[in-house]
Amino acid sequence: MRHKKTSGKTLPAAGVFAILGLCAFSGHAQAKRVVSLLPSYTEIIFELGAGTELAGVSTYCDWPPGAREITKVGDYLRPNLEKIYSLKPDLVFAGTWQGSSVAQDLRNAGMKVVELPEERRVEDIYRTIGLIAAELDRKKEAAALIKKMKAGLKSGPAGTLRPLIYLEVDEGGWTVGARSFLSDAIERAGGRNIFAGEEKGYFQASWEAVVKKDPAAVLLLSGSASDFGRRPLAAGLKAVRNGRVFTGLDRDAFSRPGPRLAAEIRKLKDWLRESGTK
Amino acid sequence: MSMSLIKAEGLKFSYNGVPAVAGAGFELQEKDLLAVVGPNGSGKSTLLRLVSGFLEPLEGSVELLGRDVRSYSKTELARLVAFVPSELYLPYDFSVFEIALMGRSPLVSWWRDYSDVDASRVFEILKDMGILELRDRSINSLSSGERQLALIAQALAQDPRVLLLDEPTSHLDINYKMLIFELLTRLAGAGMGVIVVSHDLALMSAYAGKAVILKKGGQLFYGPAKEGLSGANIAAAYGISDPASVARLLSIY
């Protein structure tokens, strides 16, 4: 918020200052100018009601629709430092990405950077929400959001079976291991990630490995079920024979550690139960 | 009476409007060894390429065995006329034998491979030229003289009736110069028609039977070499003021 300088009119100026002072005590801290470098942070910020404080977002930030209007500052690996600087943000939310000098570069340019740790499990998202809320003074909203998410995760009758699931994020065997929150998300939905034994985050698995494990269900975040069924030996897979190839998840909502995840997990849980996947 | 192989008349050619050959003409018969001499820029190489059919003249004609040289198909022409360039860049290290064998290509149908007959013919040619022991050596590892002999062998493998050579000896040692001119004489004697473009005036005057002398802007002379390669003609073609000194120079050899 900027205040206008009026020359030679001290009374209105004093009045303006008074109003500002009142706003300062009204519960919200003076609004900040914030830059978010990750779509999940952007979504969280909007959910916390602080969307108006966003001055810049990454090129991939497209949710909620309001985020598309905000100035783009490049992607999270190579943000446009000059652009960010020109927005004069009070702080920048970045992730603690291995080997990336983004945070340091921004600090060198005199900006305040809050590095949020990577989410390895679903509950790490609550930590992220808490950290963001602390910076933006939205503690009440954070508590409400976390409560909503926890309720969403608990909702829905739990299945008793824990079927083996293969998750393909990108065509060509791109899947997740134990280090990715997506593996945990699958567990929460009542399934078991076939590659949960791999100490990896996002990696490319060989088709042979997938066929060997013969999962009960397949989740595709890209590509169609019919294309999947065309792969060699796919027709013999349990999941394909029984029609348990699921493409109903929203790719962005599921693959971002953000506020929409709980709903997607619920979707998955329901599908697993309804389809009787074993 | 030797058969006429090539009849060239009134040839004119320009490169991008710049005249290169202006009015050249001669006749090549079997057993002829014809020298083409002249200063740089007089159109010697161009004339050779007009005769070979590679270039089309602006005016005039070249007849090979009674037909326009450019009316022959590439394959037909390759069985009659062989061309030896002065320098050839070879990016890969083919052996001498492989290089010479390539000369047999116009005689072999495209769907067939070279036969043992082709191999024998190449073997024979290499032996006659005295380079048989070089046959498995890489062409890029040879001396300039040996390399030129290999290229001539390739041309001879075509079993041509006309052999055209563009500056075959300019950069060679005297022993190779003589070897090549002796070879050309033998070939002509056996019935081939040979045209040589060269700067080696002394050698040309020693070996050539006929001569064409070119100067910038036209042809100065065509006729018997002994008569043509005189001090006066050379001096006129090259723009040397003292014909006597030229004559002396040529007679040293």
Place this chain on the structure above:
Amino acid sequence: MRINRSLSVLWLVPAVAAAAALALFTGAVRAAGPEIIWGLRLPRILAAAVVGAGLGFSGAVFQGLLKNPLSDPYILGTSAGAMAGAVLCSALGIGRSAPAFYLTVFAGAFSATFFTYSLAKIKKYASTAHLVLSGVAVSTFLTALIMLFVTLYREHSLSLVYFLLGGFFPADSALLAVSGVIVAVSVAGGALLWRYLDIFSLGEEKAAYLGTDPDRMRLVFFALASLSTAAAVALAGTVGFVGLIVPHVLRLICGPSHRRLLVSSALGGALFLILADTVARAAAAPVEIPVGVITALFGAPFFIWLLRVKGEG
């Protein structure tokens, strides 16, 4: 005197078979079971053989046509065209296993190469220098379009990177057969016309004097090499270094004459890629390393070695 026709290349055939056998049984045989070994590994090995043969062959042809031993099959816009095809499929939502994907990539690769050729022919005939220049122009333009797409629609960038590096995506056997036939026909064509590629090295003028139409021969070989490259790329993406290294090495072993070089480059390429793919598949199982990464790992030491050898020459 007899021509030395010994196809000393023939030792490559059992070598390829041995590599294939090795590949079949590498990587947890008992756990895999016969279904996986014959149903997955065998087609994959055959694909590696076909792609390797196609790239080795076309690398040798381009090295002959462009008279430059450092040419590779992608030099004339082929890889950019293939990528453009893949990117188009990505935009249209065509999955990697769909036959439409194969067709689009094939068409992209082949037409980019032919566009390069037509562009170079502007000056009456497509000389080597013109070809290379227009190849650079076409590649640069297409790559720029691709980069634009990838930045605007990063949705599938990872699978596109996988395509660019080259890898054996589990594909339809029918497509494998199509590529196999195309590569076989191209190699056969090359084996029949080998001597014209030799003559081509003599230069345009001398080739003409030997009764060869250099333009027609260039076009024929260009077509054969482009078909074989397109068939390889449509199957496995733009796998690098095979088309560059294999003919180079085989030229040192068998000599530069294309009598032996074309067929041996095909066989050598098959051998190389079967081995590289085995490493890609089994070295870090279940993680799949894109085969182009393995071939590139061979590429770097190869070039260092080449520098040392040529430096002393």
